[in-house]
Amino acid sequence: MKKFVGLFLVLAVLVIIPAVDSVFAAGDEPGEYLDRRVIIWNLFFKMMTIAFVVGAVVSGTMIWLCWRFRESHPNAKPTSYEGTDW
């Protein structure tokens, strides 16, 4: 459980820090010229890359889970809870 909480915290930091960083880069700082369009689309592509990578991992895991642990799979075996009151 602690490992999972740690993992989620790491993932959250990985998402939040680059996002905040890019937002500051988008700049309300006076005197600095930034092409906001470029910044925005850079941010979009970066975030989409993260989203698609994480999405591919999670979706791939779910698809594999559904295939491997379906009840008709040759290696499927009853869980220890079947036939009991739980």
Add this chain to the structure above:
Amino acid sequence: MVLELQKPRPIWQIMFSTHHTDVGLLYLILSLSFLFMGGALALIIRAELFLPGAQILGDAMTFNRIFTVHGTTLIFLFILPFASAVGNYFVPIMVRYKDMAYPKLNAIAFWMIPPGAALVWLGFADFTWYAQPPYSIISAPGPAADMWIFGLKILGISSVLGAINFVVTILKCKHPDMSIGQVPLLAWSFLASSLIILVAIPTFAAALLMLLTDRLGVSGFFNPAMGGDPIAYSHLFWFTFHPEVYVLVIPAIGMMYEIIPRFSRKPIYSYNSGVFAFVLLSIVAFSSWAHHMYATGMSFTEKTVFMVGTLAAVPASAMHVFNFIATMWNGRIKFSTPMMWAVGGIALFFSAGAGGVANAAMPLDFSTHDSYWVVGHFHLFVMGTIAFGSIGYLYYMFPYVTGRMYNETLGKVHFILSFIGTILVFFTQHVLGLYGMPRRVFDYPPIPEWIIMNQIVTVGAMIIGVSMVIFLANMIYSSGKGKLADTDDPFGLGGKYYYPFEAKNPKH
């Protein structure tokens, strides 16, 4: 559980009953009726946007009325009442109490919905489900706007009464031997969402009163001509309705927490993380309302705070997804219809969340604000996650409610068509938004990319429409003439689950 349709009774006995399963049945029938009515409006909207120019609706005003009532109906008259239906049926059984804490209040909360719904539908207002000021104050026509305001007021009070009932039932009426840490996650989801309602709704109730007095001309809270500020309304509205997103999604996740372990044939991987994530979500629900308003001239610091507040929901949402995956791992999964809907709902929940994370970044939000990206994003939540979880649970509870089984093949066809349709509609709408198409438009310029994407979206919507007709036929036919269900184990999963024991006792 009482098997209402298997043992027919005069309709008035059910209508004037205060028993939780009778009120649950009323909620169920009402919510499904409005699902089809609101869905029909969605098909009209999509038919209109199939091509540029006026297609089937004569003018923009009619279009505005239709999407206003579509949104209001599906949020307030389908999703919320459906959750109440499930809560009414299962929460007292799960906490092992004879009924809801306040049965008469429960019936009153239900019977406030039909008049509220009548006001919304008979008025047919045109100012969006957000009641956009200053338009809603200055020029929204006639009694329609006032009827919408009164209708929403009534529906809001109904939600608050229902929430009070759920909180008291779960916290004060649970079996003395049952600690709060043993309450099933579905009941926990109702506790979390009810607490959000109690905190969030009063703000909108106040905003509605202010809107009404503005319309009457006796105040100018949101009227710039009288020194008021429409942005103040935005804050009040989103303080209620961003948390409301969680009010809608948390019970749907709770329903998935019932389905996933049952059909995986093993208990939930981590009950504690599920509870923790519900509590966390109900807190961070209040930290992100202004992310709807980045474009309104807030300071940079405010925007950053709300961006981080929005991203704070990610860990809690991810905990639910990982909990589902870990539960399915090493199970022996039976892909009956409810499980297919639940797994599809989880996949789409993840997709919607990923889009939300991208959209929470304020520079990107400026590009996508008020575009079809937003429409795609929130519909992926309400349809892909909430409706999928809810419909899956409806199939799951069907044999317990009716004593009969639905047609499994038709249920699976319903899922497959809906899943394909949902992806076609809402993924494409994201791209359409990136191509710059604004939301809430009756007509659009004949840009080839816009036309083809609108056509894909419309075809997807029609596929969902066909699947819903199959669903309706299946429900009506099976509730009267379906195969009799074994209410101990209707899905042939082996063993006995915890609440069918209670369900067999009509007196609870």
